[in-house]
Amino acid sequence: MDAAVSINEVTQIYVTKQRATLALQHIHFAVQQGEFVSLIGPSGCGKTTLLSIIAGLIAPTAGSVKMAGEAVNGPSKRMGYMLQQDYLFPWRTIFDNAAIGLELSGTLTAEKREYVLHLLEEMGLLGFKDYYPTQLSGGMRQRVALVRTLATEPEIMLLDEPFSALDYQTKLQLEDLVVETLRAKNKTAILVTHDISEAIAMSDRIIVLEPNPGRIRREFAIPQDIRDALPFTARELPGFNALFKSVWQEFDALDKGGAGDGE
């Protein structure tokens, strides 16, 4: 069976008047249906570039991305995004913001309206459906953004630091909610984050990238007991700290310009 997403020997070179930057070099991995993979690494290692290529927003200099065996040649409705900012429209109600993707694609049927209401209920937002974004907290607005993304029923969720603008407590609550929701719906997800702890707590697998040029440095498979737990509880499991330390050491070695024990 084809992987949900496959990244095949992707290389990206940015050319400006001043210089050429090898942002990604020979990136090659696959994400299976229902799998949650995190991309982490220091600033400039190409995380955002890679996510944009997977999303079809940038055509890579070389290599290809396939979704369920089909080439990705541009943005697809089969992928949904959750970003650092919620980008809600202040003049639209919570329901109208949540339903905007369906409305724009002309598919907001009575059945889909019910689905949006159901998702709002799942996220504890049903009572706020007629409110406006300014009346909600940052965490609630990110939950609306999650509903908006899920409403169009994408096969793949691309999460680009979706919790980094939130306070710590809200971030932990949302991590649990997102993992619970994506697991229940068996969604495939790719998360970009700077936060090692978040990556371990939420993922099935972590891919550590290194900069100059952007390459895969190392992959970490997350042990089953951590994968089975929700992120908040996962942090309390015995193996969590040891894994955190191993990933941290990769970062530390990168900071010092060393090879570490990675590839």
Ligand SMILES: Nc1ncnc2c1ncn2[C@@H]1O[C@H](COP(=O)(O)OP(=O)(O)OP(=O)(O)O)[C@@H](O)[C@H]1O
């Ligand atoms: N549009 C562009 N034009 C030229 N160079 C770019 C462009 N976008 C990114 N780069 C360069 O490509 C490299 C990778 O950038 P990218 O933003 O993908 O990394 P990142 O890991 O997401 O960084 P951060 O964590 O800081 O967001 C960097 O050296 C960056 O300066």
